Amino acid sequence: MTELRTLKVALLGCGNVGAQVARILIDDADALAARTGARLELTGIAVRSIDAPRDVELPRELFTTDADTLVKDADLVIELMGGIEPARSLILSAIENGACVVTGNKALLAQDGPTLYEAADKAGVQLSYEAAVAGAIPILRPIRDSLSGDRITRVLGIVNGTTNFILDQMDTTGATFADALAEAQRLGYAEADPTADVEGHDAASKAAILASLSFHTRFDLENVHCEGITGVSAADIAAAKDAGFVIKLLAIAEKLTAADGSEGVSVRVHPTLLPREHPLAAVHGAFNAVFVEAENAGELMFYGQGAGGTPTASAVLGDLVSAARRIVLGGPAQTETTIGKVPALPIDAVNTSYYIGLDVADQPGVLAKIAQLFAEHGVSIEIMRQTIHRDADSNVESAELRIVTHRATEAALAATVQAVKGLDVINSVTSVLRVEGV
Numbered sequence: 001m002t003e004l005r006t007l008k009v010a011l012l013g014c015g016n017v018g019a020q021v022a023r024i025l026i027d028d029a030d031a032l033a034a035r036t037g038a039r040l041e042l043t044g045i046a047v048r049s050i051d052a053p054r055d056v057e058l059p060r061e062l063f064t065t066d067a068d069t070l071v072k073d074a075d076l077v078i079e080l081m082g083g084i085e086p087a088r089s090l091i092l093s094a095i096e097n098g099a100c101v102v103t104g105n106k107a108l109l110a111q112d113g114p115t116l117y118e119a120a121d122k123a124g125v126q127l128s129y130e131a132a133v134a135g136a137i138p139i140l141r142p143i144r145d146s147l148s149g150d151r152i153t154r155v156l157g158i159v160n161g162t163t164n165f166i167l168d169q170m171d172t173t174g175a176t177f178a179d180a181l182a183e184a185q186r187l188g189y190a191e192a193d194p195t196a197d198v199e200g201h202d203a204a205s206k207a208a209i210l211a212s213l214s215f216h217t218r219f220d221l222e223n224v225h226c227e228g229i230t231g232v233s234a235a236d237i238a239a240a241k242d243a244g245f246v247i248k249l250l251a252i253a254e255k256l257t258a259a260d261g262s263e264g265v266s267v268r269v270h271p272t273l274l275p276r277e278h279p280l281a282a283v284h285g286a287f288n289a290v291f292v293e294a295e296n297a298g299e300l301m302f303y304g305q306g307a308g309g310t311p312t313a314s315a316v317l318g319d320l321v322s323a324a325r326r327i328v329l330g331g332p333a334q335t336e337t338t339i340g341k342v343p344a345l346p347i348d349a350v351n352t353s354y355y356i357g358l359d360v361a362d363q364p365g366v367l368a369k370i371a372q373l374f375a376e377h378g379v380s381i382e383i384m385r386q387t388i389h390r391d392a393d394s395n396v397e398s399a400e401l402r403i404v405t406h407r408a409t410e411a412a413l414a415a416t417v418q419a420v421k422g423l424d425v426i427n428s429v430t431s432v433l434r435v436e437g438v
Contacts, residue, residue, distance in 0.1 A: 006039045007324055010074035010099075012046045012067055012090055013081035016309035017104065017131070019056035021078060021316050026058070036321050037328040044070045046081075046090075055309075072097050076323055078316060079103040080131075088112060095119045095127070100323040100333070102316055104131035110205035110221050113212070126326055126333040128319035133206045134159050134288040136311030137304040138318070143213045147294055152214040154254035154293040156436065159206040161286030161306040162190045162197040163229050163249040167271075168284050170237045171246055177232060189286050189307070199228035200269045203251045210290070211253035211267040215342050219253075219267050223344035227270040236431045239357060239402050243383060245273040246281045247433065256345055259409075264345035271433055273355050273404075278437040348411040353382070353435035356417060358401040359427040362388060366399065366425045373423065377416040380406040382438075398427060404435060 011022055025032070025042045033039045045058070046067035064070055067090055071077050077094040079101060081087045087105055092115075094101050101120070103109070109116070109132055120127035130140045134157070143152065158164050162184055169180035181198070184190035196202045204226040211219040229249050240247050250272040255265055274281045279301050283289040288306025293299055305311040326333060360366050367384070374381055383404040388397055405413065421429055 004033055004037065004039050005328070006041050007036075007075040007327060008043045008073060009040050009076045009078065009320070010044055010046070010070045010094075011042060012071070012077065012079045012087070014045050014047050014054060014058070014063070015080065015082075016055070017312045017316065018045070018078075018080040019054050019058065020309040020313035021080065022058050022062070023056050024313055024317055032317070032321065036324040038324055040076070040320070040324060043074065046070050068093065071099065074099045075327060076320060077101045078320065079105060080316070081105070082107070084108055084111060088116075091116060092119055095123050095125055098123060098125060100126040100128070100327065102128045102131075102319040102323060104129065104312065104316060106132040106202070106205040106209060110208040113209070113220070114218050120333065124333055126323045128323055129209070130319050131312050131315035133209050134290060134302070135161075135304070135306040135308065136314045137288055137290065137302050137306065138315070139290045139302045140209070140213060142300075142302070143210070143292070147292070147297060150297050151295040152292060153295060155210050155214050155252070155290065156280060157206070157210060157251045157290040158248055158280055158283050158288050159210075159251045159290065159306065160197055160203045160249060161288055162194060163200075163203070164283060164288070165189050165286040166198070167229060167232065167237070167247055167249065170232070170234060171241065172284075174234065174238070176234050177230065198230055200226045200249065201228075203249060203269045207251035207253060207267050207269050210251065211265060214253055214292075215255065215265050217265065217342040219265070219344055223267050225266075225268040225270070225347040229271050231431075232271050232433075233431065236357065236433065239431075240273050240355065240433075243355075243385065243402060243404065244276055245355070245435070246276055247271055248274055248280060248283070250274075250280070250436065252436070255342070256349055256351070258345060258349050262343070264343040264349065266345045266347070266350050268347060268350070273433055273435040274437050348409070348414070350410040351407050352410060352413070353407050353438055354403075354405045354413045354417070355431070355433045355435050356403045356405070356420070356429065357431035358403070358420065359430055360399050360401055361425045361427065362397040362399045363425065367401075369423060369425055370401070370403075370420065373419055374405070374416055377419060378412050379408045379416045382406045400430075404438075
């Protein structure tokens with residue numbers, strides 16, 4: 001039997017995902033060798049503290065705090081440290097030394113991906129990052145490879161498990177945002193500081209990556225319109241349910257035609273109302289899903305666990321095996337598919353529907369005034385529902401209006417909402433959310 005060559009693997013970071021990657025590399029070494037055509041030898045794990053507690057029992061001699069030396073002697077480098085530095089410098093060092101790199105660092109890719117792609121292209125090595133978006137779900141390779149002969153027109157994704165869990169809890173149990181967040185933290189879905197998740201920043205990084213691959217143009221965080229879920233109330237969830245909708249935090253990238261006739265791509269993250277019959281509406285708990293629309297393939301749905309050590313490790317190992325096979329078989333590295341420069345469009349260019357909640361005076365003529373104002377701004381009302389409330393202390397009645405508009409430009413809808421706030425019959429605008437899938 002021919003002796004298999006050995007490829008040295010350096011692992012940077014040993015958190016939940018890194019520890020599982022190390023475990024699989026050790027426990028499944030023979031199976032991985034059979035699939036790869038080479039033995040994948042884990043030569044070291046770079047960590048900040050060798051003595052830090054870990055859920056997975058790993059050989060102590062693998063741990064080192066000298067990441068710089070570790071990457072210089074590796075054939076393959078797995079970066080799971082997160083953050084911008086020192087991850088960026090270590091990846092560039094690995095590439096310079098001829099190593100293929102696998103990373104799950106969505107923040108780094110969204111902020112400075114072009115630098116890494118160009119370095120990898122110049123060095124002729126592979127840079128893979130399936131684990132950066134949607135955990136275990138194979139979505140980046142299908143977009144890059146399987147759909148490379150098609151034209152993607154739109155991508156909608158639930159790409160953050162924490163926010164999906166929170167919104168799902170609010171929808172299914174009636175919990176408040178604060179209670180749902182506390183439960184997510186208790187179960188380990190949310191960090192002690194959940195800002196990156198609940199403010200939409202994590203999803204925005206993933207949206208930039210999805211948009212770049214889908215439309216063959218480099219988009220970064222500056223191109224992504226981002227809104228989080230902290231303003232979504234239990235009343236919003238209940239009203240959406242009553243109207244047949246569910247609220248999800250969506251990452252959306254779609255090709256649009258601007259008012260001047262030019263084409264561009266809108267990349268955005270925001271809370272969105274979806275009809276309950278939409279496939280993404282059925283994504284519960286901390287699961288992720290990505291809905292892709294293409295000219296020839298039509299509608300495609302990718303669903304699965306979007307986070308967690310073992311599921312995400314599956315994506316990392318998939319990239320590692322692919323890169324190792326390329327080394328064994330030879331040939332050119334798989335390069336970035338960026339070939340065009342489609343402009344990023346501002347949020348004002350989007351054509352969408354709105355859900356608007358209003359607290360109004362309960363008096364004759366209110367509905368007529370609101371309807372006239374919408375008509376003056378060229379926005380058509382599709383659904384209008386009214387509920388009367390009586391204040392127990394003052395005995396004064398007010399009305400709650402829930403309006404869903406037909407599709408119109410974002411600019412027109414925003415101007416309409418601003419004008420509505422100026423009406424003397426409006427007590428307050430309680431919520432403004434976008435609607436998709438209608």
